[in-house]
Structure formats: structure tokens, C-alpha cells
Amino acid sequence: MAEPKDDKPKLPLAGLMALLLAAVSSLIIYQGPIKTSRPIDKEAEKSVSVRDRVQSRLWQDPFEAVASHIQKEKASKEEGHGHHDSPGLLEGASTTKETFHFQVMPVFVDGSPYASGVESRLRDRYALVSGLGAAGYLPESGESIRYFEWKLAAGPVSIVPAEWFVPGPRLSTTNQHEQPDAQPILVLWLKEQDLGAKPLQALTSLVSHLNKEMKATPSAYRVLGPRTSGSLSAMLDELKATTTAADVTSVTVSHPRPPALQGATFYSSWATAADPVLLGESAVPQTAKPVEDRFAAAGLTLIRTIGSDDALANELVVELKRRRIDVTAPSKRPHIALISEWDTLYGRSLPRTFVAVAKRLAEEAQALPVQTLATHLHALRDERYPDWVHRYSYLAGLDGELPPKDNGKDAPGAKGKSGDKGAGAEAVEETPVGRSQLDYLRRLVEQLKREEVTSDGEFMAIGVLGSDVYDKLMILQALRKDFPHALFFTTDLDSRLTHPSQLPWTRNLVIASHFGLELDPRLQTPIPPFRDSYQTALFYSVLRAVDTLEAVQGKTVLELSSGAMFSAEVMPRLYEVGRHGAVDLSPDPMPRAGSLPSIHLPRPDVDPATGALRLPSLRTIGLLLSAAGLMFLCALLINSELWWLCRGRRLVGFLAVPALVGVIVVALLGGARLDGTAGEPLTFTEGVSVWPTASLRLLAFVLCVMFFAHSWWRLADNAKWLIRRFRFHRMNDARTTPSSHPFLGIHYWRPEPAGSVQAAVLWQEYCSRGRILARARRIVPQAMAYGGFGVLLMLQFGFPVMPCRGEACFSLNYIILGCSVVAMTLLMFYVVDATRLCRRLIKIMIGATIEWPDRLLAREAAKQSVDQAYVHEWLGIQFIAKRTAVISAMIYYPFVIVFLMAVARHSYFDRWDFPAGLLAIFTLNALYAFGNGVFLRRSAEEAKHEAVRQLKHRLKSLSDEPVGKQTKRRHIERMVELIEHTRDGAFLPFTQHPLFGAIALPTGGTGLVFLLDYLATLF
Known part of the structure; x- marks a missing residue:
């Protein structure tokens, strides 16, 4: 017989690995959904009736709460709700109307009845309440809200929810005493659609009506708005100067001055269109802030707490260059596709702004005369893009969803969310009939694929630049598999883009955003991160509006009420969607002597003191080396062959392997730091x-x-x-x-x-x-x-x-x-x-x-x-x-x-x-x-x-x-x-x-x- 050979392993590595995997699997915790244990009594009263109040929690949509209240009153009383015809908002005040000092804070919100509009109102109220709470203001009631009716001339009756916030202890400081100089704030919730084509005129009418009914004049108006770039553009048209010529030599230029709004301050945390887009590309005054100047000429103050689209476009162009997609190259520029809706000012302007910024940066890189942004935007007014840009558009609301009908039943197009349907239902949904545009989206994908074949190269990047997050998600879902090489990018960070259910098509999506989901911890206070960047912007605007964060030293420094100082320059942020959320990639500049920190949350992998990427600490490295040494020592003690191997001449070769690995790891960590935060x-x-x-x-x-x-x-x-x-x-x-x-x-x-x-x-x-x-x-x-x-x-x-x-x-x-x-x-x-x-x-x-x-x-x-x-x-x-x-x-x-x-x-x-x-x-x-x-x-x-x-x-x-x-x-x-x-x-x-x-x-x-x-x- 042949000599038996023992091929059994001397070390039971397979068994040990099986035991290790079993132990690890037992430690894996499934992250299930969070469920409430609150008991719900179906026979209890669904609402508490208060004559001048409406039941509403602080996180609730105020318009939804008021609409439910009105519907209930109509069903129970024939006389309706006439007790809300006039504001009557000072009833029950502890002081007389003549000595009562307060501020009015109108808040512009999205008034659309669609799901996105409802969600935006929920987010806006949460951000505003959080901002006022961080600034030390407490709600008059956490379970109710007021409202009144107001009728714009030649317009329908509008519902205006209102709520009082009174001074209290600040969340941003350890001093929990009340603020002696703070004034109560009356928050007015306004649907931007109710203000019509002339929002300033409508707001003036509302303020005049409010002053007349309340028989009291507020000490200040702090307006959180306008809500969209289109609304801001409409305001600028209202404030456009008029020229009157009495004769050939006498020309008078007059600026409209809304009388009831004189001294009012507008905090714009939503409108991001560039100045040339808002003012008209061909006639932009050559000043630093032409939009703000027009407000100032009318006796108003506009503070744009959020940056403009050209800043985001600049960050995106530079980020693409970091990834070797250089759209500023003198020749052979990579092909990119830009997709956005064409039925909004934002959707029409953002692709043009992106291309205009790319042209400006190309001129700078090639040492050519640099044209203004307005000049480049004017050249693109006819949508004539360069050969390397491929522009595509769609109508907002790709899914064809409509708000539910009054009888509580879903609209036909709203039945069956796409996530709840099977394959057959999805095929029916893409049938080229009805309101849904998903079949258009499929043909858009085919159009992009044909364009890729006919052009001299594939798409290196695809920008999804719409304003509706749900449209973005559907476009990404349709395109991702067909364009695996392309880098997808978009604007405005939203937690819906990072939800685990959307990761198959949103992961590695590059996002340029003016804000993240939270600010510096000294500003954020105990409030958890928000759902989107616009919530963070509104939260920041509220802090500015109530002077908790005040601009000092020529408006270059922001000082918190606690004494902390921040830079007034709000730089855009860059993110990439990861497996567990958005990963901050913002290329923060190296801190200089005397420089102030940003209001943004610092990158977790960057040392704020030096601005360099963090490396594993010496303690961590020491622990790892100690653990490796102990494991090696144990292996020597239990394995005689390894012991004799280490005693022989092969010891040098045996030790060369870990030494080589150590050198490579150190070189890899050093190389990872060469580019810094960029x-x-x-x-x-x-x-x-x-x-x-x-x-x-x-x-x-x-x-x-x-x-x-x-x-x-x-x-x-x-x-x-x-x-x-x-x-x-x-x-x-x-x-x-x-x-x-x-x-x-x-x-x-x-x-x-x-x-x-x-x-x-x-x-x-x-x-x-x-x-x-x-x-x-x-x-x-x-x-x-x-x-x-x-x-x-x-x-x-x-x-x-x-x-x-x-x-x-x-x-x-x-x-x-x-x-x-x-x-x-x-x-x-x-x-x-x-x-x-x-x-x-x-x-x-x-x-x-x-x-x-x-x-x-x-x-x-x-x-x-x-x-x-x-x-x-x-x-x-x-x-x-x-x-x-x-x-x-x-x-x-x-x-x-x-x-x-x-x-x-x-x-x-x-x-x-x-x-x-x-x-x-x-x-x-x-x-x-x-x-x-x-x-x-x-x-x-x-x-x-x-x-x-x-x-x-x-x-x-x-x-x-x-x-x-x-x-x-x-x-x-x-x-x-x-x-x-x-x-x-x-x-x-x-x-x-x-x-x-x-x-x-x-x-x-x-x-x-x-x-x-x-x-x-x-x-």
C-alpha cells in the first residue's frame, strides 16, 4: 500500500473561522423600525375645543390643523367660524395695547396641496420652532394655534395661522434666566401662493390689516421669505425703479416704498437663483449685491442667509475637476448631461448657471479675459449650450400624483405608491397614458443612450438639477443602471436621498449644498439634525432674525449671544451619499492665524485646529501593535513548528513580511493625506x-x-x-x-x-x-x-x-x-x-x-x-x-x-x-x-x-x-x-x-x- 500522508491541517482554521463567524453573527443587531407604545383610545375626543384656538402640536402643519378645525366647525355649527374673522391676537395680554411691544414674523411657506408641499410645511415649522427655542423663545401653547381670515383685494379669503412666542431661557447657553430685553414674537404663516403675483403689495395689505385690527403697531417686522426664487424675482419687479422725464434735461428716478413695511427685514433662506437671473441678465448693476441694493433703495433690508446657485455651480465644477472630469479644459472637454424641470425658474436657471460658471472658470484657467456671469447667462438665453453639454428637461411631478379629494379618497393618480406595487403594477404605471410621466422618463433614458453613441464619448457626469426630491429619485432610479460609469451630482442635501431604500441609485451621488443637516454644536444646541438643508437654512435665519446670532465688525463676523464668534462667510458644503448617510467632503480651507470657525458642523475626519485629516491616534496604534504582538507570542507558544521556524535562518524572511506590510500601511496613510480635505x-x-x-x-x-x-x-x-x-x-x-x-x-x-x-x-x-x-x-x-x-x-x-x-x-x-x-x-x-x-x-x-x-x-x-x-x-x-x-x-x-x-x-x-x-x-x-x-x-x-x-x-x-x-x-x-x-x-x-x-x-x-x-x- 502507499504510504499514508496526513494532510489534515495542524491548525483548525476552518473550524475556528466558522466559530468566529457564528459569534459575530450573534452580535449583529437588526435595526428594525422604531415603534410607539403610546395607547390610542379610539372612543376619546379627537380634539379639544377652544373658542379662539385650534388644536395643533408644534410639529404639525398649521394649515392642516386649521383646515381640520374649520371642517369640524362647519359640520357641527351652522353659524360657521365667524369668531376668527378678525385677528384679535392681543386678547388676554398681560399689558395694555399701548405699552405692549412685540415683533411680527411673517413666514412664507409652500402652499401647494401636494405631498411635497405638506412635507415642506412640516419641516419649516419644525425648523422655525427649533430656532426660536434655541434663541430662548417659548410657544404660547404647545398644543394649540390661533388663526384669522384675511381677504386680499380682488382675491379669495386666505387663512393665516398665527402663534405667539414669548421670551424664556435660551437653549444655546447654560444661563437659564429669561431675557429682559426680548420682545414677544407673533409668527404669521403665509402661503406664498396666496400672495399672488405681487407678494410685496399683498404683504403690505396684510400688515396694514393686522395693524388696524389689533390697534397696535409692532416694533419690527422680521420676514422669513420669500419662499422661492420666482417670488423674490417678483418682489424685485415690484421694487424696480421708475423713470419720469419732465423735460429733456430733467429726469426723476423714483423707487417704490411700501409704507407699512418700512424698516422691515427679509431673511431669504430659500431663494438661491443668481443675481443676473433675478434681475434680468442683460441689465445687472455692477455692484457687489445688486439684489440687496434694490431692497435698500425701497427702505427694506434683504439678508440672503443662503448662497446663490452660482456658488454651488462653482463647487460642482471644481469637484468634477478633482475627479478628473475637467469641464474647464481648453480642449476635449468631457461630455456631461444636465437634467432639470423647465416649468420653474429654478429648474430653468440652474443648468444655465452651471454652464456659465464653467465658462468663467475656463477663462480663468486659460488666462483669457474673464466675462461676467451675467454676460455668459445672457449668451445662453436661447438654450444654446456648448457641444460638451447635453441639456434635457421634464415637467415637475413625474409620478403624476395629485392631492387627495375632499371626500378623503385618494386621487386616481395617487393610489398605490410605487414602492408598494409589484412588477405588474409598475409596468401598468409606465403605460403611456394618463398623468404619470414615467414613460417619458424611459424614453429620456433611451435618448441619452442614443446621444452617447452619436457623440464622441460617453457621459462622464450627469447632473440631476431639479427642485423636487421625488423627481430626482425617479430620475436616478431610471438612469443609474444604464450609465454605470457616469458620476451623478445634484444640489441641496435631503435625508430622503440617503434613506436606505433609495441607496441602490443614490449611493455615491455628489451633492453640493449651502447647508448640511446641522450647524456647529454651539448653534445647533440640543436639537437633532434636520431633514434637509433648507431646514438648516431656516433655523440659521431664525437665529439671525431674533439677533441671537448678530453680524458685527462690518458684517464680517457673527457673534452668538453667548459670546462665541463665527465667520460671516457661509461657504457651500459638499457631500457624497454613503452607506450610512451623507459623507462630508467639504474642502475646508486650512485655518489661518486669527481666522474664525465656520457656522457649519466641522468634518468629523478633520482636525479643526490644523485643518488636516485625522490619523489613528498613537494610543490606537499602540493597542493594535500590542494585540498583534500578543497574538504572535501566543502562536509561538502553542505551535512548535513556528517556534523552530523563528529560530532558524528563515526568521529574517519571516519578519520581512510584516515589516513590508507596515511600511506599505504607513505609506498608504501618508498618501491619503497628500490631497488634504480636497x-x-x-x-x-x-x-x-x-x-x-x-x-x-x-x-x-x-x-x-x-x-x-x-x-x-x-x-x-x-x-x-x-x-x-x-x-x-x-x-x-x-x-x-x-x-x-x-x-x-x-x-x-x-x-x-x-x-x-x-x-x-x-x-x-x-x-x-x-x-x-x-x-x-x-x-x-x-x-x-x-x-x-x-x-x-x-x-x-x-x-x-x-x-x-x-x-x-x-x-x-x-x-x-x-x-x-x-x-x-x-x-x-x-x-x-x-x-x-x-x-x-x-x-x-x-x-x-x-x-x-x-x-x-x-x-x-x-x-x-x-x-x-x-x-x-x-x-x-x-x-x-x-x-x-x-x-x-x-x-x-x-x-x-x-x-x-x-x-x-x-x-x-x-x-x-x-x-x-x-x-x-x-x-x-x-x-x-x-x-x-x-x-x-x-x-x-x-x-x-x-x-x-x-x-x-x-x-x-x-x-x-x-x-x-x-x-x-x-x-x-x-x-x-x-x-x-x-x-x-x-x-x-x-x-x-x-x-x-x-x-x-x-x-x-x-x-x-x-x-x-x-x-x-x-x-
């Missing part, structure tokens, strides 16, 4: 960083080096063992003739013409062709040819996307990618060459008679108790088994590296893709290595069959021998049995062969178990 973020779980991929590629490179060294060491050790086992050193030294065709492979290695060859000579010829230089002569040309083939595939099917950010990130990742690809290719051809050389050796052994040393024959014959003439075939099979045991195990190496390189491109880490060319290369790598392993196994099986055939042929020749000759028959039959039951090296059963593990490796768990079992046998 570079790629260093995160491993958010899915917005290429550094995890770079780490895996570095691991693949290190493993390639280890596999080269380990395989060379195992082959050398195996060669020494074979020399001792088969007594090659006992034979005469034979010289080998080097191959005359070293670059053409091993095809010219032929046996001796006589048909027999000494085993030692054959072994030395084999070893000479397995030396480093000989292998390099064969491997390098093959690897170069294969690399050229890969480049041709990439040119045909497109190069994979490299989602880097910053020049240092690109350079480092290309270097790492190049090193890992070269190492992977060389390792693959090295393993294949070792396999093919062994196959060639087996083929020669099959076709020639091998002359083994006499002492070896005698020893094996005595050991097996057979005649010396019958052990030749057995020795050949044993030689093949022992050599292929090492070479067959090497088949794992390229599969492990290919597996790592494929995992490194997984979309879990970043915006990686898998184009057809790359998939073909990875498949060819695996098939090439696997195919050669199969051929090696087949060659070994042929050798076994040939050995058995020869022995059986000799056995057949003994069929006519007398009974006394049966001893030879038994000897031959014994050797046939030994050969047939050989289960070593290439003769292993397929399920135990490394080939089977290599096949199973890409499948995940099963393949990893095989790999761990194999790796465990190495120790």
Missing part, C-alpha cells in the same frame, strides 16, 4: 472611498510576493527531499544542454533518441529549466503579450472607472493597481509555467524508459517484498505524486489573487464597475490557471494508466507460466494495486484536489473553507 476620504464602511480597494490590492501584491517566495521555498525543499528519496545525488553528475529556444517555452525539451534516460539526467534537465532565469525568459514575454491583449480588450469595451478624488489619490491608486496587476499576471504565468514544466516531465517519463539507481531499486523491492524488476513503474508514480503534490497546491495562488482583485472592485467599497473587458480578463486568468491544473492531473493519470498497462502486459505474458512462477504474478499484482490506490499529489480524488477548492473559492463560504484548510496545512 482628496479622497479615508473610510472603510461608507462605500465612498477607494482606500479599502487600494488596501486589498496592496494585500494582493504582498500575497503575490509571499506566494512567489513560499512556492520557491516549497519547490526547493521538495527537490531536496526528492534527491534524497530517489538517490539522485548518488548518480554521476550529468551536464545538461541549455535550450536553444528559451523564449519559445518548453516544447523543444525532448527525451534521448535511444528511448531511455537516466532519472538523474532527466531530473537535472528539469531543474535547469526551472531556474529563475530560465523561467523569467519564458514568463516575461508571455506576460507582456497577455498585457497587450488586456489593453486591446479595454480599448474595445472601455476602461474601468477609477472613482478617485484628488491627484494624489489617482497617482497612488494607479501605481498600486499597476503593481498588483503585474504581480498577479507574473504569478499566474509562474504557476502555469511550473505546471506545464511538470506536465512536460511527466510526458517524457511516459514515453521513455527511466533508469533508476540500482540501490534505489533494491531498497524499494525489499520494502515492498517484490522482485526488483517490478518497481520501476511504482517509482515513477511515486516520483510524480510527490512532485505534483507541491505543484498542484500552487493552483490556489492565482485564484486567491484573482478573488481578491475582484472583491476589491466590489461596489460595497465605492463606485466601482465591472466592464465586459475586465470580466473577460478575470475569467481568462482563472480559466488559464485552472485549465493547466486540469491538464497536469490528466497527464498524471495518463502516467498511472501507462504504468498499470505495462505491468498488466507483463502479467499477461506470465499467463502460461507453470505454478512455480506464480510468485512473479503476485508481485506484479501487488504493484498494480499499489499504483491504482495511490492517493497523493495529482492523484487525489477530485473533491480533495486543490482544483476543486479553486473552483469553489469564488462561491464564497465553501471555497473559503477549502482555502483555510489548505493554508492550515502550511503551518
Whole structure:
């Protein structure tokens, strides 16, 4: 029988890994939805009736609360709700009307009845109440609200919800005493649609009506509005100066001055259109703030607490350049698509603003005369965009949803949200009939794909620049799969874009926003992060409106009531949607001496004191090194082979691996900091960083080096063992003739013409062709040819996307990618060459008679108790088994590296893709290595069959021998049995062969178990 070989791992790595995974899985906590335990009594009164109040919680839509109240009164009383005809808002005040000082704060809100309008009102009220609370104002009642009716001339009756806020302790300071100089604030909720085409005139009428009914004049008007850029543009038209010419020499310029609003301050936290768009592109005054100047000329003050669209466009253009999508390049600009609605001023102006800003930045980059933004916008007034810009539009409300009818039933188009439908319902929804525009959206996708084919390049970036978040989500859902290489970007951060249900199409979306979801902790106070950036802007506006955050020192510094100072310059923010929310990518400038902090929440990965990216602390590094040292010490104590390995000469090589890994990690961390805050973020779980991929590629490179060294060491050790086992050193030294065709492979290695060859000579010829230089002569040309083939595939099917950010990130990742690809290719051809050389050796052994040393024959014959003439075939099979045991195990190496390189491109880490060319290369790598392993196994099986055939042929020749000759028959039959039951090296059963593990490796768990079992046998 063959000598049994214990291939069981000395370390139960597979079992340990299974236990570890089981333990980790038990610690994984499913984050289920938060559920309330509040009991609901269906028979209790649904509302509490107060004559001059309406039941309403502070987080409730005020108009919804008032509408429900009015509907209930109409159903219960015939006289209606006449007690709300006049404001009567000072009833119950503790002081007389003549001495009562208060401020009025009209708040412009979206009055649309759609779901988006309701949600915006909920958010606006939450932000306003939070801002007033942070400033130290308490609501008159947390469960009710007032309202009155007001009729604009030649217009319908409008409902105006109102609520009082009185001074109280501030949330932004530890001093919980009331503010002695603060005045109560009367908040008026106004639907912007109710104000008509002349919002200033309507607001003046409302204020006059309020003063008349209340018989009291407020000390100040702090208006939180206008709500949209269109409304602000309408106000500017109302304030446009009129020119009167009395004669040729006398010209009078007069500015409208709303009498009741004199001294009023407007805080615009929603209108973001650029000044040329608001004023008319061709007639923009050459002043720093032309929009604010027009308000000032009318006796009003406008404070735009939110930036304009051109600032966001500037950030987006610069961000695209950081990702090597340079739309300011002098030539060969990348193609981008801009998609927005055309039925709003915002949707029409933002794409033009983006292109105009890109043109200005291109002029600056090329040292050309820089035209004004107004000039560029005027040139785009006819929607004539450059060749590299592809403009597409749609009508807002792609889903065709309408508000519910008065009877409480959903409108036909509102039934069945898209998330609640099956595949059949979705197909019906996209039918080209009815209000839904989803079929238009599908055709828009096809139009973009055709445009990509007809243009001279694919879309490198696609901007979704609409105003409605739900429209953005549907567009992203439709486009994402068809344009995997494109970088998608948009404006205005909204938590709906980061919801887990939307991540399949919103992840890695780049967002430029004037605000994040929270401010600096000193401003945010205990209030949780908001739902969108406009809530944050409104919260900031409220702090400015009540002077909790006051502009001082020439309006360049903002001073908090607690004494904290902030910069008045509100820079835009940049985000990328990650797996757990929006990741802040804002390129904050390095702090200078005397510079003030921003009102924004600092980036969590940036040190506010230095402005540099944070690195792991020395304490963390020390703990990790200590843990690694303890693990290594424990391994030394429990593993005797590792102990003796560390005592031997291989200790230097053994320690070189962790030293190399340490140097690479330090270099990687240093490289990640080269671009600063303008570079790629260093995160491993958010899915917005290429550094995890770079780490895996570095691991693949290190493993390639280890596999080269380990395989060379195992082959050398195996060669020494074979020399001792088969007594090659006992034979005469034979010289080998080097191959005359070293670059053409091993095809010219032929046996001796006589048909027999000494085993030692054959072994030395084999070893000479397995030396480093000989292998390099064969491997390098093959690897170069294969690399050229890969480049041709990439040119045909497109190069994979490299989602880097910053020049240092690109350079480092290309270097790492190049090193890992070269190492992977060389390792693959090295393993294949070792396999093919062994196959060639087996083929020669099959076709020639091998002359083994006499002492070896005698020893094996005595050991097996057979005649010396019958052990030749057995020795050949044993030689093949022992050599292929090492070479067959090497088949794992390229599969492990290919597996790592494929995992490194997984979309879990970043915006990686898998184009057809790359998939073909990875498949060819695996098939090439696997195919050669199969051929090696087949060659070994042929050798076994040939050995058995020869022995059986000799056995057949003994069929006519007398009974006394049966001893030879038994000897031959014994050797046939030994050969047939050989289960070593290439003769292993397929399920135990490394080939089977290599096949199973890409499948995940099963393949990893095989790999761990194999790796465990190495120790």
C-alpha cells in the first residue's frame, strides 16, 4: 500500500473561522423600525375645543390643523367660524395695547396641496420652532394655534395661522434666566401662493390689516421669505425703479416704498437663483449685491442667509475637476448631461448657471479675459449650450400624483405608491397614458443612450438639477443602471436621498449644498439634525432674525449671544451619499492665524485646529501593535513548528513580511493625506472611498510576493527531499544542454533518441529549466503579450472607472493597481509555467524508459517484498505524486489573487464597475490557471494508466507460466494495486484536489473553507 500522508491541517482554521463567524453573527443587531407604545383610545375626543384656538402640536402643519378645525366647525355649527374673522391676537395680554411691544414674523411657506408641499410645511415649522427655542423663545401653547381670515383685494379669503412666542431661557447657553430685553414674537404663516403675483403689495395689505385690527403697531417686522426664487424675482419687479422725464434735461428716478413695511427685514433662506437671473441678465448693476441694493433703495433690508446657485455651480465644477472630469479644459472637454424641470425658474436657471460658471472658470484657467456671469447667462438665453453639454428637461411631478379629494379618497393618480406595487403594477404605471410621466422618463433614458453613441464619448457626469426630491429619485432610479460609469451630482442635501431604500441609485451621488443637516454644536444646541438643508437654512435665519446670532465688525463676523464668534462667510458644503448617510467632503480651507470657525458642523475626519485629516491616534496604534504582538507570542507558544521556524535562518524572511506590510500601511496613510480635505476620504464602511480597494490590492501584491517566495521555498525543499528519496545525488553528475529556444517555452525539451534516460539526467534537465532565469525568459514575454491583449480588450469595451478624488489619490491608486496587476499576471504565468514544466516531465517519463539507481531499486523491492524488476513503474508514480503534490497546491495562488482583485472592485467599497473587458480578463486568468491544473492531473493519470498497462502486459505474458512462477504474478499484482490506490499529489480524488477548492473559492463560504484548510496545512 502507499504510504499514508496526513494532510489534515495542524491548525483548525476552518473550524475556528466558522466559530468566529457564528459569534459575530450573534452580535449583529437588526435595526428594525422604531415603534410607539403610546395607547390610542379610539372612543376619546379627537380634539379639544377652544373658542379662539385650534388644536395643533408644534410639529404639525398649521394649515392642516386649521383646515381640520374649520371642517369640524362647519359640520357641527351652522353659524360657521365667524369668531376668527378678525385677528384679535392681543386678547388676554398681560399689558395694555399701548405699552405692549412685540415683533411680527411673517413666514412664507409652500402652499401647494401636494405631498411635497405638506412635507415642506412640516419641516419649516419644525425648523422655525427649533430656532426660536434655541434663541430662548417659548410657544404660547404647545398644543394649540390661533388663526384669522384675511381677504386680499380682488382675491379669495386666505387663512393665516398665527402663534405667539414669548421670551424664556435660551437653549444655546447654560444661563437659564429669561431675557429682559426680548420682545414677544407673533409668527404669521403665509402661503406664498396666496400672495399672488405681487407678494410685496399683498404683504403690505396684510400688515396694514393686522395693524388696524389689533390697534397696535409692532416694533419690527422680521420676514422669513420669500419662499422661492420666482417670488423674490417678483418682489424685485415690484421694487424696480421708475423713470419720469419732465423735460429733456430733467429726469426723476423714483423707487417704490411700501409704507407699512418700512424698516422691515427679509431673511431669504430659500431663494438661491443668481443675481443676473433675478434681475434680468442683460441689465445687472455692477455692484457687489445688486439684489440687496434694490431692497435698500425701497427702505427694506434683504439678508440672503443662503448662497446663490452660482456658488454651488462653482463647487460642482471644481469637484468634477478633482475627479478628473475637467469641464474647464481648453480642449476635449468631457461630455456631461444636465437634467432639470423647465416649468420653474429654478429648474430653468440652474443648468444655465452651471454652464456659465464653467465658462468663467475656463477663462480663468486659460488666462483669457474673464466675462461676467451675467454676460455668459445672457449668451445662453436661447438654450444654446456648448457641444460638451447635453441639456434635457421634464415637467415637475413625474409620478403624476395629485392631492387627495375632499371626500378623503385618494386621487386616481395617487393610489398605490410605487414602492408598494409589484412588477405588474409598475409596468401598468409606465403605460403611456394618463398623468404619470414615467414613460417619458424611459424614453429620456433611451435618448441619452442614443446621444452617447452619436457623440464622441460617453457621459462622464450627469447632473440631476431639479427642485423636487421625488423627481430626482425617479430620475436616478431610471438612469443609474444604464450609465454605470457616469458620476451623478445634484444640489441641496435631503435625508430622503440617503434613506436606505433609495441607496441602490443614490449611493455615491455628489451633492453640493449651502447647508448640511446641522450647524456647529454651539448653534445647533440640543436639537437633532434636520431633514434637509433648507431646514438648516431656516433655523440659521431664525437665529439671525431674533439677533441671537448678530453680524458685527462690518458684517464680517457673527457673534452668538453667548459670546462665541463665527465667520460671516457661509461657504457651500459638499457631500457624497454613503452607506450610512451623507459623507462630508467639504474642502475646508486650512485655518489661518486669527481666522474664525465656520457656522457649519466641522468634518468629523478633520482636525479643526490644523485643518488636516485625522490619523489613528498613537494610543490606537499602540493597542493594535500590542494585540498583534500578543497574538504572535501566543502562536509561538502553542505551535512548535513556528517556534523552530523563528529560530532558524528563515526568521529574517519571516519578519520581512510584516515589516513590508507596515511600511506599505504607513505609506498608504501618508498618501491619503497628500490631497488634504480636497482628496479622497479615508473610510472603510461608507462605500465612498477607494482606500479599502487600494488596501486589498496592496494585500494582493504582498500575497503575490509571499506566494512567489513560499512556492520557491516549497519547490526547493521538495527537490531536496526528492534527491534524497530517489538517490539522485548518488548518480554521476550529468551536464545538461541549455535550450536553444528559451523564449519559445518548453516544447523543444525532448527525451534521448535511444528511448531511455537516466532519472538523474532527466531530473537535472528539469531543474535547469526551472531556474529563475530560465523561467523569467519564458514568463516575461508571455506576460507582456497577455498585457497587450488586456489593453486591446479595454480599448474595445472601455476602461474601468477609477472613482478617485484628488491627484494624489489617482497617482497612488494607479501605481498600486499597476503593481498588483503585474504581480498577479507574473504569478499566474509562474504557476502555469511550473505546471506545464511538470506536465512536460511527466510526458517524457511516459514515453521513455527511466533508469533508476540500482540501490534505489533494491531498497524499494525489499520494502515492498517484490522482485526488483517490478518497481520501476511504482517509482515513477511515486516520483510524480510527490512532485505534483507541491505543484498542484500552487493552483490556489492565482485564484486567491484573482478573488481578491475582484472583491476589491466590489461596489460595497465605492463606485466601482465591472466592464465586459475586465470580466473577460478575470475569467481568462482563472480559466488559464485552472485549465493547466486540469491538464497536469490528466497527464498524471495518463502516467498511472501507462504504468498499470505495462505491468498488466507483463502479467499477461506470465499467463502460461507453470505454478512455480506464480510468485512473479503476485508481485506484479501487488504493484498494480499499489499504483491504482495511490492517493497523493495529482492523484487525489477530485473533491480533495486543490482544483476543486479553486473552483469553489469564488462561491464564497465553501471555497473559503477549502482555502483555510489548505493554508492550515502550511503551518
